Structures are given as structure tokens and as C-alpha cells.
Amino acid sequence: MICREAQTRKADKNMSGNALKDTKKLQASFVPPTPSAPDTAQEHSETANQKHIRSIADEITEKTFQNVSLCYQCGKCSAGCPVRFYMEVAPNKIVRLIQLGLYEEALNSNTPWLCAGCLTCSTRCPNSFDLAKFMDAVREVALEKGVEVGERDILNFHKAFLDQIKHHGRSYEVGLVADYKMRTLNLLQDVDSAPGMFVKGKLSVLPHNVKDKKSVKEIFEKTSIKKNQTPL
Amino acid sequence: MRFGYYPGCSQTGTAKEYDISLRKVIGKLGVSFDELDDWSCCGATSAHVTNHKLANALAMRNIALAGTQGIDNVVAPCAACYNRLVLSQYETMHHPEIKAETEELLSAKFTQDIKVMNVLELFMKIGLGKIIDNRKHELSDLNVACYYGCLLVRPAEITKFDDAEQPVSMEKIVEATGAKTVDWNYRVECCGAAHSIARRDIVIDLSKKIIDDAVDNGANVMVVACPMCHTNLDMRQRAMKRVYPGHKEFPVLYLSELIGLSLGMNEKELGIDLHYIDFKYDGNILKNTVA
Numbered sequence: 221m222i223c224r225e226a227q228t229r230k231a232d233k234n235m236s237g238n239a240l241k242d243t244k245k246l247q248a249s250f251v252p253p254t255p256s257a258p259d260t261a262q263e264h265s266e267t268a269n270q271k272h273i274r275s276i277a278d279e280i281t282e283k284t285f286q287n288v289s290l291c292y293q294c295g296k297c298s299a300g301c302p303v304r305f306y307m308e309v310a311p312n313k314i315v316r317l318i319q320l321g322l323y324e325e326a327l328n329s330n331t332p333w334l335c336a337g338c339l340t341c342s343t344r345c346p347n348s349f350d351l352a353k354f355m356d357a358v359r360e361v362a363l364e365k366g367v368e369v370g371e372r373d374i375l376n377f378h379k380a381f382l383d384q385i386k387h388h389g390r391s392y393e394v395g396l397v398a399d400y401k402m403r404t405l406n407l408l409q410d411v412d413s414a415p416g417m418f419v420k421g422k423l424s425v426l427p428h429n430v431k432d433k434k435s436v437k438e439i440f441e442k443t444s445i446k447k448n449q450t451p452l
Numbered sequence: 453m454r455f456g457y458y459p460g461c462s463q464t465g466t467a468k469e470y471d472i473s474l475r476k477v478i479g480k481l482g483v484s485f486d487e488l489d490d491w492s493c494c495g496a497t498s499a500h501v502t503n504h505k506l507a508n509a510l511a512m513r514n515i516a517l518a519g520t521q522g523i524d525n526v527v528a529p530c531a532a533c534y535n536r537l538v539l540s541q542y543e544t545m546h547h548p549e550i551k552a553e554t555e556e557l558l559s560a561k562f563t564q565d566i567k568v569m570n571v572l573e574l575f576m577k578i579g580l581g582k583i584i585d586n587r588k589h590e591l592s593d594l595n596v597a598c599y600y601g602c603l604l605v606r607p608a609e610i611t612k613f614d615d616a617e618q619p620v621s622m623e624k625i626v627e628a629t630g631a632k633t634v635d636w637n638y639r640v641e642c643c644g645a646a647h648s649i650a651r652r653d654i655v656i657d658l659s660k661k662i663i664d665d666a667v668d669n670g671a672n673v674m675v676v677a678c679p680m681c682h683t684n685l686d687m688r689q690r691a692m693k694r695v696y697p698g699h700k701e702f703p704v705l706y707l708s709e710l711i712g713l714s715l716g717m718n719e720k721e722l723g724i725d726l727h728y729i730d731f732k733y734d735g736n737i738l739k740n741t742v743a
Contacts, residue, residue: 283504285547302642306654337497338602338642343616359501373650378498389492391461400649420726422466430492442557443505
């Protein structure tokens, strides 16, 4: 697996720039490696183990029930994406990076975090690849692997929101904003709209609790993400 | 006619006027709601973007409640709640492993689909004739931009309601109030939704584009059916004015409020005075019942 990954990286490098003109070189880089017979028993078991390592692409497939190779890079998703302008990498390119095994580049980009989950891409894909669902899985894998998230504020918002649900069963806006501000230290953000909301009675000072709070808390405990810090 | 009702968190806070107006309007049309007892948050965007199992379980807790309370159809007025409930139910019912996992987690059994409806489906089911028969005002001087936003009609193959790119149901409902609808481009574009707090800059840009296109195509009011859309398009206009100094205030109403106006209720009754952008309707009172 690692070997194949290194090869793909090499192939990718060769494809860029002048190397493209050199057809001979290009063809040479695509020659599949001839598997050499393992010399010792130890080496054999290592190869066998490597075959069973689940790649990130496999993990994404398991979470979404769809194969990442369904995407053939037409780019229709990125053309219609409302937040493309704010992203470092176009959404279709994130799929390509995952297909090529370039996980670090995909998981470190801010693209998955800026995805608003509006489903425009999933609606328009000519090959029925649900890109929004794919992005959900990419973010989840990034959290499992403990990747440093570029869009900290967005992640902090989600964490603050889910904390309110965990404790009250329903969203509690005042708690949410306080929690978010503590996490981000953006203390002055939104101070202009909050007083108006209080006057209009839209923000309640006390949380709305569900009766069976325990059942909701239990959902959180049973589904909590297990960090799995294997290298990318 | 009775329907189950899943209000969703926004309806108890930032979108309380949506809740108030919807309950009053359906009451006038002879329909009542059975609110789902002890409903909890659907997990919204934050759950499904970070943890798919959590998202599924939070939404399915409510579907399980509906099952035990004998409710077989649930109205979810918030487009985001609607989308989460529909999608989670689809996932659960279509993947045996998810179903087994969720059933164990929630100690529940999912045997049949609970029909989850958005507010457009609700009014279509009640019947446009009922709105026409009961209306007191013909809102003919309103040119309405119907804004569906992203989640109300997507993904069409799962929601099985209207078209994902060129929907028509909201226009039909709005026209039943006597108002005119305009043809415009941003009907199903996203307003940025969940980024409202963390990336306000994005939300302001996207919402500004939506409002500008409605104005350019001759609309004098916009109608929405989602609390997130309303927050971004109504409340964020103040910040919008700072980023785009030439911005002119543009009123944004909930669909239920517009119907309420045509049924003869006033702005205060419907909670329109809770909006950030003022809206006063001084239209013609109908002389005869309209056919």
C-alpha cells in the first residue's frame, strides 16, 4: 500500500510541467511494479499485513456506502458550489486527492470545513456521487486522525453547538454563544445583534431542556469519536 | 385534519414568529398539530459534519418517539430539521447495518417509515383551495421572490417532493394568496446557513447576492420557509449594510406569515414585528369572496 502510494505521488509529480511532454518518461512512470517474491518468512508476513491496512479511502467508503472512484472529475460540483470562492482547493480536487492517496493534502485543506452541506453538488453530479456526504466523512476522518483543522472557528462552533445538545437535549442559544466565545475568544463578535434579540424575546435566558435528558446524553456517550492517531 | 409536529430548536427561539404564525394559520384553515412529546434536537449541521453515527441517532430518537406516540406523519417546519429527519430515516431504512446499530443504541424498533413533511408539503396537503376560500386580503400588490434555499427540496430522489433545481410548489402556494411571484435566479442557492456565526463574512456575501437578485428581478418582498435562511437574510442585513454601504433594507417573510396576512391577521398577531427589517402591509381588503 505504502509502495503504491509512493508510486502515485511520483506519477503525479511527473505529470506536471515539462515532464508531460516527455511521453516516454510518462509511460515509463506508469509501468506497474513487478512484485518480487519475498525472500524470508518475515518479509512475507509484512507484505501480507500491509495488504490489510485500511486506507483512508476505504474508511470513507465504509462511512458513506459509496466508492470514491465513482467521481470522474467533470467538475460540475465545483462549478455550482456557492462557497468555492473561499476554499483553498476545489471540492472535486479533494475527491481526486483521496483517490490518489494524497490524504495529507486533502485533510489539511480548509475545503471540507467550508462546505456548507447545501447538497447542490450531490444534486448535480452526473454519476450520482454524493459529494456532500463524502465531505462529511472527510471531516470525520480528519477529527479521528487528530488533524489540525485550518478553520478552527467553524469547528469550535460545531463543538459548542453539540455541547448544548448534549446537556439540554435542545439548542440553547445563550449557552451556545457563550461557549463559542470562550473557545474562540472572539468576544466582540455579534454583540450588535444580541441585545436586539433579547428585546424581541428571541433569546431566552434559561435553556429549553428535554424531559429525558439522560437518553440524549447517552447517545453522545455511545457514539463519541474514537481518536485513531495512525499516520495518514 | 391533524398532523404530528416537530418544531425544532429554532422555533422556540430565534424563529419563534415562524412557530406562532404557522400555528395560527393552520388553525384558521381547520388543521391542528400534535406536538411530538419530548422531542430533542435533530443534531442539525453540527452533528452530521462531524460524526455520522451521532447525527443519525439524534435524528432517529425523534422518529422513534413518533412511532411510540402513534404519530405517522410529522411536519418539520425548519428546512434543516426536515432534511436531517428525512435523510437519517432513509439511511436507517436502507442499510441493515445502520438500522441494527441505531435500534440497539436507542432501544427502539423501526418497522415502518414515518412520513416527514416540510411546510410546503403541508400546505399542498391542506389544499390551496382552502387558502383561497378563507382569504380576506388579496395580496396583489406584492411581488414575491420565493426562496427555497438549499435543503427544502434536496436531495429530490430521497425527499420525493418537487424538483431540486426548478421547484414550483412555493410559487403555487404564494399565488393562492393573490400575490404575484417573480422569476429569479437564486431560488435554490445556499445562504451559508450554519456558517452564520463562525464565518459571517461568507454568509453576508451569499445573502447579499440572493437579495440583490430578487430586487433586480422586481421583487418587493421575499418569502422563506427556513429559520436559518431567515436569520441570514433578515437579521444579517444590518451587518450587510456595513460591508455593502449602498445596501437597501429588504423585507423577508416566512411563508406562514404571508398566508396569515392574506387570511386577515395583522403583523403583530403573526410576529412580523419581531423581524429586524420592518414590514407593513396596507393592501386592499377584499370586497367579495374571491373565486
